[in-house]
Amino acid sequence: MDAAAEPDTEFSPRQREVLDAVLELLVEGRDALTMTAVARRASCSKETLYKWFGDRDGLLTATVRWQASKVRAGNWDRQHLDAEALAESLEAFAANWLTVISSKTSIALNRVAIGHAGSGRSDLGRIVLSNGRFAIGERLKPLLEAAREAGLLAFDDAEVTFRTFFGLVGRDVQVRLLLGDGLAQSRAEIAADAHRAVGQFLRLYGGVK
Template identity: 30%
Template sequence: MQASPPSAPAGAAPDDARHQRVRDAVRALVAEFGVNVSMDAIAARAGCSKQTLYARYGSKQALMHLVASDGMAAIRLPPAPTAGSLRKALVAFAEDHLAHLAEPRTLGTARLVTAQAAEFPEEVAAMYQDYVGALLDRLGGWLQQAMRRGLLRHDDPHCAAELLLGMIVGLDFDRQRHLAPHRDTPEARSQWAAFAIDSFLRAFAPPASRT
């Protein structure tokens, strides 16, 4: 089981201009250098001292986790699924996720971090947990609510979340990583997102709605 990262000091990360600079610095440096980023480099890029970073965030691990959590907060999912919003919410989520994966920075970071896995296994595993693991947990919790409300058939919500993410992404992210032809327009991604969500909803339709 993945250990929880050290907690940052209380009140360490208000959503202010300084935190935004630090957050932007972390994301830019990870895109350029992968997980092998030092607090010295983050401080220099953000325009502050290393001591300030440790005072505000506690450790590099806690800072990286916080930046990942900021990204998870931007995921568009309603607080609770309803019969009227289920498909619309999932299609919007799928479109956002595919658009994020299509961003050059996301693709470049994925290539770089994958190449560093053998050299920095703990850091790469922690980054996976902070991003993909957190995304699975959040989506699984949301699907569990839908199951409890009778909007989806009852099953393991976290397995359903993993299956759904696989259906949304398909092979397209691998195609991009290997420079193969892929769905490179918003229209193509939206069409695939709708297809994936409709297929998932048919597979997990509650028994009463099956024909």
């Protein structure tokens, strides 16, 4: 059985509480995030933070990885992958991703990363790209490649194919949210958007056995 990594396999429950505290501080607008502020909010010592995550960039990297790990392609069986299972897995991924990027925590994290990008203030922009968008791509590509092997998809480059899928799912949602649009979608609306995006994607890349 192939599956995307579960969001709770990399960090212990206590470490996840600390990372959630970082996200809370970012949502509150704590741009100048410090180890002291995180330790106070998470009720732990700075020594523990340094032991677990290294320095501040290590803590931010772990936070991004924790947030990005919530986007999963679900469970799928490479040996028995069919059109229905592929569509279900892609829709689950799409709905999951839309839900995560629409959360206050993701919006806050991305806003801070954009503000820091190219400013020399921190490596948060690079950290978000490497452990967010790029890591998510690597999480879904095995499913795309398995679907190609099964004759369900036809493509030459997995990265280009993923970028197309990413664009169909995300559309302008993330940009609108980052710019302050009060876009709010119900679970049913997100599911409908995911279903529509996957249908468009399969029409573009559907293979022929």
